[in-house]
Amino acid sequence: MNTKQKYKALTRDLMWEPKSVDMRRMFPLVAVEGIHLKDPSRWEDPFRMTFDQYVRIQSEKDHLHHAIRSAYEVNYGHARVVDGRWFEGVKAFAVAVQPAEYAAHRLMAYIGRNIPIEAIRFATFNQAVDELRHAQIEIKHYADMSKYYDGLHAYSKTNENLWFNTVPKSFFDDALTAGPFEALIAISFSFEYVFTNILFLPFSSSAAAVGDEHFAAMGKSVQSDESRHMALGMAALKMLLEEDDRNVPIVQKWIDKWYWRAYRIFSVISTLVDYYPRIRSISWKRAFEMYVEEQVMGGLFRDLKRYGIRPPRNFEDSVKEKEHYSHATMRILEHYKHANYFRGFTLQTDDYEWLGNEYPNTFKRYYEPFFRKMDDNVMAVAPPGLPAVCAVCQIPCEFPDPDHPERPWTQYAEYNDKTHMFCSPGCKQIFLDEPQKYQQWWWPAESYLNGEFGGSLEEMFKYFGFAPEEANEYYTSRDYHRWIRYREELGLDKRFDPKVVS
Amino acid sequence: MDTASRTLPKIREHPWDWGTKNEYEEVTLREQPYLHGHYRNKYYKTEYDIYDPRYTAVRSSEWDAFRDPKKFWYTPYVYNRKKLSDQVEGIFNRGISLEVYSRTAPEWVGLSAALYIPMRHYEYAGALQLQHVVRYAMGCPIEQAATFTAFDKQGRAQWISLWGIEFPGTKTDTALEAGKRLWMDDESYRLIREYMEQLLITDDWAEVLFALHMAIEPLVSTLLYRDLNQLALSHGDIVLPELNLVSEEQVAWQDQWIQKFFEFIVLDPCMNRWDYLKVLGYENWPGDYRWGHTLTDPRETPEDPRTNAAIVQEWADHWLPKAMAAVLPLQNLFDRANVDFSVSDSVIRTWEQTIKPTMAKLGLTAQR
Amino acid sequence: MEEYVGMDLDKNAGDMISAIIEALQESDERVVADDLGVFIKVRAPGRMELRREAVEDKLGRVWSMDDLQVCMASYFGYIQDWDEDHVIIAWGA
Ligand SMILES: [Fe+2]
Numbered sequence: 035m036n037t038k039q040k041y042k043a044l045t046r047d048l049m050w051e052p053k054s055v056d057m058r059r060m061f062p063l064v065a066v067e068g069i070h071l072k073d074p075s076r077w078e079d080p081f082r083m084t085f086d087q088y089v090r091i092q093s094e095k096d097h098l099h100h101a102i103r104s105a106y107e108v109n110y111g112h113a114r115v116v117d118g119r120w121f122e123g124v125k126a127f128a129v130a131v132q133p134a135e136y137a138a139h140r141l142m143a144y145i146g147r148n149i150p151i152e153a154i155r156f157a158t159f160n161q162a163v164d165e166l167r168h169a170q171i172e173i174k175h176y177a178d179m180s181k182y183y184d185g186l187h188a189y190s191k192t193n194e195n196l197w198f199n200t201v202p203k204s205f206f207d208d209a210l211t212a213g214p215f216e217a218l219i220a221i222s223f224s225f226e227y228v229f230t231n232i233l234f235l236p237f238s239s240s241a242a243a244v245g246d247e248h249f250a251a252m253g254k255s256v257q258s259d260e261s262r263h264m265a266l267g268m269a270a271l272k273m274l275l276e277e278d279d280r281n282v283p284i285v286q287k288w289i290d291k292w293y294w295r296a297y298r299i300f301s302v303i304s305t306l307v308d309y310y311p312r313i314r315s316i317s318w319k320r321a322f323e324m325y326v327e328e329q330v331m332g333g334l335f336r337d338l339k340r341y342g343i344r345p346p347r348n349f350e351d352s353v354k355e356k357e358h359y360s361h362a363t364m365r366i367l368e369h370y371k372h373a374n375y376f377r378g379f380t381l382q383t384d385d386y387e388w389l390g391n392e393y394p395n396t397f398k399r400y401y402e403p404f405f406r407k408m409d410d411n412v413m414a415v416a417p418p419g420l421p422a423v424c425a426v427c428q429i430p431c432e433f434p435d436p437d438h439p440e441r442p443w444t445q446y447a448e449y450n451d452k453t454h455m456f457c458s459p460g461c462k463q464i465f466l467d468e469p470q471k472y473q474q475w476w477w478p479a480e481s482y483l484n485g486e487f488g489g490s491l492e493e494m495f496k497y498f499g500f501a502p503e504e505a506n507e508y509y510t511s512r513d514y515h516r517w518i519r520y521r522e523e524l525g526l527d528k529r530f531d532p533k534v535v536s
Numbered sequence: 537m538d539t540a541s542r543t544l545p546k547i548r549e550h551p552w553d554w555g556t557k558n559e560y561e562e563v564t565l566r567e568q569p570y571l572h573g574h575y576r577n578k579y580y581k582t583e584y585d586i587y588d589p590r591y592t593a594v595r596s597s598e599w600d601a602f603r604d605p606k607k608f609w610y611t612p613y614v615y616n617r618k619k620l621s622d623q624v625e626g627i628f629n630r631g632i633s634l635e636v637y638s639r640t641a642p643e644w645v646g647l648s649a650a651l652y653i654p655m656r657h658y659e660y661a662g663a664l665q666l667q668h669v670v671r672y673a674m675g676c677p678i679e680q681a682a683t684f685t686a687f688d689k690q691g692r693a694q695w696i697s698l699w700g701i702e703f704p705g706t707k708t709d710t711a712l713e714a715g716k717r718l719w720m721d722d723e724s725y726r727l728i729r730e731y732m733e734q735l736l737i738t739d740d741w742a743e744v745l746f747a748l749h750m751a752i753e754p755l756v757s758t759l760l761y762r763d764l765n766q767l768a769l770s771h772g773d774i775v776l777p778e779l780n781l782v783s784e785e786q787v788a789w790q791d792q793w794i795q796k797f798f799e800f801i802v803l804d805p806c807m808n809r810w811d812y813l814k815v816l817g818y819e820n821w822p823g824d825y826r827w828g829h830t831l832t833d834p835r836e837t838p839e840d841p842r843t844n845a846a847i848v849q850e851w852a853d854h855w856l857p858k859a860m861a862a863v864l865p866l867q868n869l870f871d872r873a874n875v876d877f878s879v880s881d882s883v884i885r886t887w888e889q890t891i892k893p894t895m896a897k898l899g900l901t902a903q904r
Numbered sequence: 905m906e907e908y909v910g911m912d913l914d915k916n917a918g919d920m921i922s923a924i925i926e927a928l929q930e931s932d933e934r935v936v937a938d939d940l941g942v943f944i945k946v947r948a949p950g951r952m953e954l955r956r957e958a959v960e961d962k963l964g965r966v967w968s969m970d971d972l973q974v975c976m977a978s979y980f981g982y983i984q985d986w987d988e989d990h991v992i993i994a995w996g997a
């Protein structure tokens with residue numbers, strides 16, 4: 035038997051048609067979403083992974099990764115990056131991505147349990163285990179950081195309660211509460227196939243550029259698993275499209291929803307590409323063009339046309355927004371940096387220069403004046419209280435309309451005698467398609483008003499899991515001074531004039 | 537002075553505020569959020585939260601307090617299983633090179649195929665329902681152990697398949713097909729198959745752990761992976777007993793954490809589903825504005841008046857006799873092959889030496 | 905715009921990466937490799953095939969397709985086939 039036959043024998047025909055109970059009781063969620071399957075057994079995981087292969091390949095990856103991590107930790111790699119503000123970006127990445135990895139772990143187990151297709155199930159289960167890997171190797175980085183820097187020590191409490199964390203949390207909560215096929219398209223296809231590249235690769239490149247070897251290694255190692263997840267997403271998508279024509283409009287609806295949902299949680303990633311690294315490897319705009327416009331829309335969606343699938347509903351909006359996205363998002367983060375657990379920072383001369391050059395059409399005209407004003411007086415434009423956020427993606431409603439950048443893009447809709455607010459037409463559409471679901475969302479502002487967070491500012495921060503000193507501006511913060519001190523201890527503050535040496 | 541060897545001052549010794557003691561705890565504790573889930577399930581238990589204590593009848597005063605005795609998190613687990621996987625590869629390769637099965641008694645070859653190959657379905661079904669546990673169990677420490685157990689079971693189902701193909705199966709998958717026919721249609725397997733079918737419609741995740749790992753698994757794994765080794769050797773088979781030793785290593789860990797888990801549950805006097813919120817630092821919590829102090833109106837889902845011990849005892853009364861009955865008919869396979877072995881001796885020994893003492897330690901009784 | 909397929913290869917894997925790229929380019933001269941910092945993006949219009957033997961040839965040692973999983977940070981296209989001897993990534997499969 036060759037690899038293919040063996041793989042089939044090992045992963046197929048293990049489940050059976052039950053005799054003492056009804057099949058529908060065993061797989062109660064198969065039919066609820068209107069998906070039709072004829073002969074799904076012909077689908078398989080293109081990687082054809084078995085248990086033995088999995089543990090061998092993955093332990094090799096982990097050996098490589100942990101060797102780099104240990105070296106970084108014992109050599110105080112954190113003190114060696116070109117600018118410590120990088121770690122504020124890493125904190126943002128930490129809380130946006132790591133809890134999502136963990137949620138994906140639980141989610142893939144849910145999908146695997148509820149979809150009665152064995153070959154896909156083993157791939158989903160491998161992924162469930164992978165996602166636990168990601169959650170854990172990522173948190174190792176933050177555990178090391180937490181011993182030297184602010185903000186991370188109450189990590190999961192912050193994740194439960196902070197307004198910013200509701201953004202990624204609501205995304206995975208949305209998938210976790212959906213039916214299994216929708217969850218599969220949401221995560222395996224929209225998230226993994228369309229977006230994980232842009233999540234891990236540009237930020238890893240920046241990590242390497244600024245000297246965070248651990249993060250760079252982590253990003254690449256995680257992404258190497260994502261290749262399998264992407265393949266699963268593609269296989270799942272093609273399976274649903276080819277099994278029955280009636281699936282096509284359902285799948286299109288999910289692609290529309292989850293494209294925009296995933297795109298919106300990547301808003302913070304855009305700032306991690308354009309703002310936090312002092313040395314950038316690529317701009318958000320260029321990364322978006324390369325990974326989303328060229329690879330996904332140019333390649334994949336052209337190919338999907340023959341099934342009657344068109345690009346996601348709000349795709350054009352995301353293209354229009356690419357020259358605004360990171361700036362508008364950074365402006366939001368700057369606005370609320372006094373109540374966030376990762377800091378904003380005063381832009382430096384070289385930052386203005388880079389941003390102006392990379393974004394000649396938008397940065398100087400629409401955004402630079404705002405950042406300049408922030409520089410003069412940190413609190414000058416800080417709004418009181420907590421942000422009014424989008425009822426779907428939960429990002430503060432402060433995105434400009436890309437067609438008229440001086441106007442807000444904010445949208446409204448009435449439902450159940452209540453006015454709901456959205457950051458964009460994409461989010462509004464998503465709400466209107468499933469208002470019952472979205473009206474349930476946990477809104478931090480309402481929670482504060484109802485006293486869940488206590489009566490005082492102090493109590494509120496206790497609930498967030500960090501102190502006000504851990505927030506705000508980086509270059510005036512105690513973390514910056516710590517970083518400088520660490521460098522002095524290690525002698526990294528010394529400069530050697532090359533002329534003296536020669 | 538050698539500046540590179542300086543030790544930098546830390547701002548805290550341990551990364552998190554909740555007193556983690558080691559690497560395992562650092563990457564495991566509080567991975568799962570407990571509050572502020574945004575939406576409720578669209579199709580399954582639509583009144584429940586994403587991580588909701590009501591997915592099981594038993595309660596805990598601190599869901600995050602469970603500890604895997606082996607402290608497996610991803611990396612040590614994968615390293616360890618890689619070692620086992622290499623061992624299995626070696627066992628199979630040596631078995632093939634030495635042509636072990638050409639000198640093995642034919643009645644044993646037939647019997648071992650009839651006995652082990654159908655069990656790939658048993659292992660697989662267990663893995664499948666453990667994925668339900670992975671989704672709905674409370675807290676990462678518990679579901680993480682279930683995750684690795686499910687993965688082990690997938691692995692054993694594959695090892696058995698591979699063994700079936702390479703050895704009794706003459707390198708084709710016809711042996712697997714024959715095994716499935718036995719599993720589906722042979723009277724010897726009817727009760728064990730039905731047991732697994734019942735398991736697959738069991739909703740309460742802690743009950744799933746009981747039914748699978750406290751009831752049927754000790755009986756099946758002791759029989760398959762320990763008690764038959766001498767018999768196999770006496771028929772000239774050195775491949776299967778070695779494979780069994782590897783499988784048993786996985787099973788030993790599973791038994792260990794499962795026993796710990798049921799101690800953790802049964803000895804917890806907690807009667808209130810929401811008590812675990814206190815240790816999470818929400819002791820004075822005024823409640824989520826959407827649902828109040830608990831995740832739901834207490835009138836709609838009243839507290840269960842039974843203690844955890846009483847609930848687990850009810851599971852035991854339900855599943856233990858079924859498990860005993862399910863394994864005994866495997867005797868047919870031995871009788872048909874004319875091989876002298878008593879399944880009931882094995883099963884009763886496991887009952888007396890493992891199940892009864894484990895239950896007694898929990899202050900519970902075992903009736904068969 | 906042509907429909908490209910390709911892979912992102914982790915530069916940490918060193919000589920393995922150069923061998924893979926050479927092997928790809930030998931069988932199809934339309935394969936281009938761009939250095940993107942920590943990884944190299946290789947792409948080709950429509951279809952790309954990587955053969956184990958070709959990589960072994962360039963490396964001068966035994967190499968397994970499983971090793972590709974360790975160094976392939978990402979890919980684009982459909983994985984049309986993946987076994988011990990070759991990997992094919994293509995559109996329109
Ligand atoms: Fe992941």
Ligand SMILES: [Fe+2]
Nearest residue numbers: 165226260263
């Ligand atoms: Fe993933």
Ligand SMILES: [Zn+2]
Nearest residue numbers: 424427457461
């Ligand atoms: Zn929105």
